[in-house]
Amino acid sequence: MNVTIEVNGERRTVDVDPWRRLLDVLREDLRLTGTKEGCGEGECGACTVLLDGAPVNSCLVAAGQCDGRAVVTVEGLARRDGGEVLLHEVQRALVERGGAQCGICTPGIAVCAAYVIDAEPAVAAAGSGAGGDGDARAKVRELLSGNICRCTGYQLIVDAVVEAARARQGGGSR
Ligand code: FES
Numbered sequence: 001m002n003v004t005i006e007v008n009g010e011r012r013t014v015d016v017d018p019w020r021r022l023l024d025v026l027r028e029d030l031r032l033t034g035t036k037e038g039c040g041e042g043e044c045g046a047c048t049v050l051l052d053g054a055p056v057n058s059c060l061v062a063a064g065q066c067d068g069r070a071v072v073t074v075e076g077l078a079r080r081d082g083g084e085v086l087l088h089e090v091q092r093a094l095v096e097r098g099g100a101q102c103g104i105c106t107p108g109i110a111v112c113a114a115y116v117i118d119a120e121p122a123v124a125a126a127g128s129g130a131g132g133d134g135d136a137r138a139k140v141r142e143l144l145s146g147n148i149c150r151c152t153g154y155q156l157i158v159d160a161v162v163e164a165a166r167a168r169q170g171g172g173s174r
């Protein structure tokens with residue numbers, strides 16, 4: 001079956017079994033290897049991409065479900081301005097805060113966190129409520145609860161996402 005997907009803003013057509021996992025289409029057919037496989041069964045979030053703007057586990061999505069739809073992978077979070085690559089503010093914050101951990105969990109975390117920053121401004125608002133920082137951190141932990149790191153802590157990730165949310169709330173742009 002021919003499946004046409006807008007991937008990171010570019011129309012791509014692949015001839016695949018409609019039941020082939022989106023994760024495999026991205027990594028093997030389109031060579032977008034930033035998206036990683038962890039558990040392969042919808043538990044870890046390593047394979048997170050945006051499908052029509054919402055985070056999904058690409059290991060649980062069939063290629064046939066994506067025909068005519070838009071996918072954003074970790075490779076598509078940054079934008080280009082002429083020759084310059086401008087990281088999404090959550091990518092910048094992850095790097096600056098030391099929240100970019102291993103290559104397996106980080107791409108999914110970056111995609112999910114970018115969704116949070118772009119679509120859930122309440123995250124930043126939580127930080128300015130009565131509970132202050134604690135509220136913001138609790139909210140970010142809840143929103144990223146589908147992204148699991150098997151080996152270390154979440155503190156620097158949460159710090160980075162809260163910082164990026166506040167930068168966005170303060171009028172920063174992608
Ligand atoms: S690899 Fe898809 S959720 Fe773990």
Ligand code: FES
Pocket residue numbers: 101102103104105106148149150151152
């Ligand atoms: S799984 Fe990536 S740092 Fe733990």
